[in-house]
Amino acid sequence: MCNYKYRLYPTREQETKLEETLDGCMGVYNYFVSNGFSSEYDMNYTILSQS
Numbered sequence: 001m002c003n004y005k006y007r008l009y010p011t012r013e014q015e016t017k018l019e020e021t022l023d024g025c026m027g028v029y030n031y032f033v034s035n036g037f038s039s040e041y042d043m044n045y046t047i048l049s050q051s
Helices: 012-034
Strands: none
16 A cells, blocks of 8 residues: 655645635535534434424
């Protein structure tokens, strides 16, 4: 198995775009972490009907 390391030297414009993209990803990730990653396929998920 081979491993490679790469070093990037982005321009200022690319740095800005990369930072914006990563900030957005971080926001989405943190949102789902705070909500517990719940979905309808989790074992403890139930839909309660209103009576």
